[in-house]
Amino acid sequence: MINRVVKNAEEAVKDIKDNMTLLVGGFGLCGIPENCISALVNKNVKGLTCISNNAGVDDFGLGLLLQTKQIKKMISSYVGENAEFERQMLSGELEVELIPQGTLATRCLAAGYGMPVIYTPAGVGTEVAIGKSVRTFTYNGETKEYLEEKAFEADFAIVKAWKGDTAGNLIFRSTARNFNPMMAMAGKITIAEVEELVEVGQLDPDQIHTPGIYVHRVFQGQNYEKRIEQVTVRKRG
Amino acid sequence: MLDKNGIAKRIAREVKDGMYVNLGIGIPTLVANYIPEGVNVVLQSENGILGMGPFPFEGQEDADLINAGKQTVTLLPGSSIFDSAMSFGMIRAQKVNLTILGAMEVSENGDIANWKIPGKMVKGMGGAMDLVASAKNIIVAMQHVNKAGESKLLPKCELPLTGIKCVKKIVTELAVLDILSEGGFRLLERAPGVSVEQIKNATAGKLIIEGEISEMVL
Numbered sequence: 001m002i003n004r005v006v007k008n009a010e011e012a013v014k015d016i017k018d019n020m021t022l023l024v025g026g027f028g029l030c031g032i033p034e035n036c037i038s039a040l041v042n043k044n045v046k047g048l049t050c051i052s053n054n055a056g057v058d059d060f061g062l063g064l065l066l067q068t069k070q071i072k073k074m075i076s077s078y079v080g081e082n083a084e085f086e087r088q089m090l091s092g093e094l095e096v097e098l099i100p101q102g103t104l105a106t107r108c109l110a111a112g113y114g115m116p117v118i119y120t121p122a123g124v125g126t127e128v129a130i131g132k133s134v135r136t137f138t139y140n141g142e143t144k145e146y147l148e149e150k151a152f153e154a155d156f157a158i159v160k161a162w163k164g165d166t167a168g169n170l171i172f173r174s175t176a177r178n179f180n181p182m183m184a185m186a187g188k189i190t191i192a193e194v195e196e197l198v199e200v201g202q203l204d205p206d207q208i209h210t211p212g213i214y215v216h217r218v219f220q221g222q223n224y225e226k227r228i229e230q231v232t233v234r235k236r237g
Numbered sequence: 238m239l240d241k242n243g244i245a246k247r248i249a250r251e252v253k254d255g256m257y258v259n260l261g262i263g264i265p266t267l268v269a270n271y272i273p274e275g276v277n278v279v280l281q282s283e284n285g286i287l288g289m290g291p292f293p294f295e296g297q298e299d300a301d302l303i304n305a306g307k308q309t310v311t312l313l314p315g316s317s318i319f320d321s322a323m324s325f326g327m328i329r330a331q332k333v334n335l336t337i338l339g340a341m342e343v344s345e346n347g348d349i350a351n352w353k354i355p356g357k358m359v360k361g362m363g364g365a366m367d368l369v370a371s372a373k374n375i376i377v378a379m380q381h382v383n384k385a386g387e388s389k390l391l392p393k394c395e396l397p398l399t400g401i402k403c404v405k406k407i408v409t410e411l412a413v414l415d416i417l418s419e420g421g422f423r424l425l426e427r428a429p430g431v432s433v434e435q436i437k438n439a440t441a442g443k444l445i446i447e448g449e450i451s452e453m454v455l
């Protein structure tokens with residue numbers, strides 16, 4: 001069986017260079033590749049374009065790469081949970097492209113499915129449509145306008161899974177799945193960090209979310225903080 | 238006049254047995270608290286949950302289990318988890334029956350603006366543009382007027398749009414209105430203690446009043 005294992009985050013990100021485009025999995029702070037983000041901070045690569053649903057918080061997630069000014073451009077659907085992000089955006093140091101969340105997910109999916117464009121009604125008639133081709137289709141008896149959106153082309157995808165095997169097969173846990181599977185499919189090179197790395201044969205093939213063909217490097221992550229952005233609880237009884 | 242919980246309570250009456258429902262952040266989230274016993278609905282959270290349950294008990298929070306507002310939640314029996322592409326797939330394919338969300342402005346032809354105030358910090362549209370572009374049944378929960386006392390029900394939205402010709406119904410602290418396909422806010426119900434005159438004064442867009450307007454039942 002093909003072996004996709006690398007030693008650690010440092011080895012996994014070794015050839016990520018300045019000005020590259022990265023897809024980074026996670027929703028808020030849930031399911032983010034913590035180890036790879038730290039390794040990129042240590043490596044100090046600059047001018048990155050990061051495609052990720054959110055931009056972390058001041059001192060965690062992609063916020064760490066913002067603090068060190070390693071990100072040139074963010075492509076996200078919802079941002080601004082951190083003050084440094086806001087400062088860099090308003091001062092023009094950081095370029096920000098906001099796109100609808102479903103469009104973000106589907107542009108990843110299209111890349112993984114080998115389809116150069118998708119058509120979506122999201123953003124029709126809004127500023128998101130500016131400069132984009134609009135087509136009218138009749139589908140299920142409904143005639144609507146759709147925007148043409150391009151599949152992402154990214155140098156690397158960096159994702160976080162719950163379990164993975166040495167062949168790169170991945171299983172995600174709960175809502176930490178979010179953008180990770182379709183980003184894993186969309187990278188020219190995909191790096192997966194996992195909470196538990198097992199030998200081939202240990203994962204049930206029927207339960208695999210992302211087949212190893214999409215995953216070029218996998219490693220056992222360490223010291224997961226798994227910070228919760230908003231702890232909300234109810235009272236007992 | 239209704240408070241936020243009152244608006245949520247009135248909207249809960251629009252939620253019917255067997256529906257799959259997506260609730261936005263703010264007042265829409267409160268709707269879940271007022272869905273009557275015996276009305277079985279499945280709540281969708283666009284980060285990848287069908288069958289979202291209430292907040293966990295203290296000490297049972299799971300960092301891997303959050304809703305689209307990034308709050309810790311629980312799963313109900315029969316729930317399912319999926320990825321973001323499938324989540325918006327089921328929204329785009331109109332499998333989700335009802336979408337309830339907040340707004341900064343709604344126009345008399347059903348346009349909605351709720352994601353951006355130019356010149357201020359812009360946080361983004363999240364999933365709102367996808368939801369309003371595809372959902373067949375959209376109810377807006379919002380205040381009738383803004384903090385400056387200006388109407389949020391307008392002839393035309395002034396803020397950048399989230400979607401066009403999509404809002405079907407609006408519930409505010411003053412009234413329940415629907416939006417006619419030919420344009421215009423049709424007044425359906427008044428909030429307790431609110432006069433038609435008050436609603437007229439608070440509505441900048443075309444308001445259509447047909448016959449006697451009854452007080453809403455909560």
